[in-house]
Amino acid sequence: MSNIPLPTVSPEGGLSRYLQEIRKFPMLEADEEYMLAKAWKERADADAAHKMVTSHLRLVAKIAMGYRGYGLPVGELIAEGNVGMMQAVKRFEPEKGFRLSTYAMWWIRAAIQEYILRTWSLVKMGTTAAQKKLFFNLRKIKGQIEAIDEGDMRPDQVAEISTKLGVSEEEVINMNRRLTAPDHSLNSPMRADTEGEWMDWLEDESPDQETVYAENEELQRRKAMLASAMDCLNEREKHILTERRLRDDPLTLEDLSQEYGISRERVRQIEVRAFEKLQKAVKSRAFEERVN
Secondary structure (H helix, E strand, O other): OOOOOOOOOOOOOHHHHHHHHHOOOOOOOHHHHHHHHHHHHHHOOHHHHHHHHHOOHHHHHHHHHOOHHHOOOHHHHHHHHHHHHHHHHHHOOHHHOOOHHHHHHHHHHHHHHHHHHHHOOOOOOOOOHHHHHHHHHHHHHHHHOOOOOOOOOOHHHHHHHHHHHOOOHHHHHHHHHHOOOOOOOOOOEOOOOOOOEHHHHOOOOOOOHHHHHHHHHHHHHHHHHHHHHHHHOOHHHHHHHHHHHOOOOOOOHHHHHHHHOOOHHHHHHHHHHHHHHHHHHHHHHHHHHHHO
16 A cells, blocks of 8 residues: 555645646546445455555645645655555445545545644654643634734733643743744635635635534544553553543642652653553554554
């Protein structure tokens, strides 16, 4: 699957030529998509997988352009989204009754978001879910409270966002300063010699019942994998890791050192060791899923 040749955004041709190139791949009817998915699942038919991936490259590009405000080359975002698309094809189960595009949206977004987080060096020891939520939701909330001016926000706006997302005001200020890369107008032309605009690529992405089902199914799968992997930890390791890494409002080292009657440094060592054990267990279970 990883060897499937796909078009790329080249420095010579740029994004507009890439978008023209991927428009050549036909969209699939539901029946054709179902037969291709069965061919891939039952016979590992690489040609079938290729057709499913390439028929959705426009979807990948559309989703990737929604993340271009983070200051990263759109070609890299598209490439990561294509990896997510291939993962979606690999795991797609046509018998569930929904279309591949519905299922693939989650995988495409997840791949792009993980790449952005890695590139921005936000995933570090102790990074909380609330901080990641801040990263991907700050622009939307600024629009809701009409904090649309460039530069620093007013103190009351910072305080409101801090309360909504459960992070400190300092984190809101720092994140806002990092995310000041200018966005391109959706009404700007894709090329100087055409009337087509970026807006032409936008579609209504309101989650429907199938999307909610697919995302919930994947969330439950990941929760089950995490719960299974947690069995590799003893009770103290499990409790410390849960309180430090799996809560939106994690306990401090001091809190846990008092609870267990040990030093803060000892708590930190247990946390790091438990996290490493958990990572190893999750990777092992993920590998088992791929080969089975």
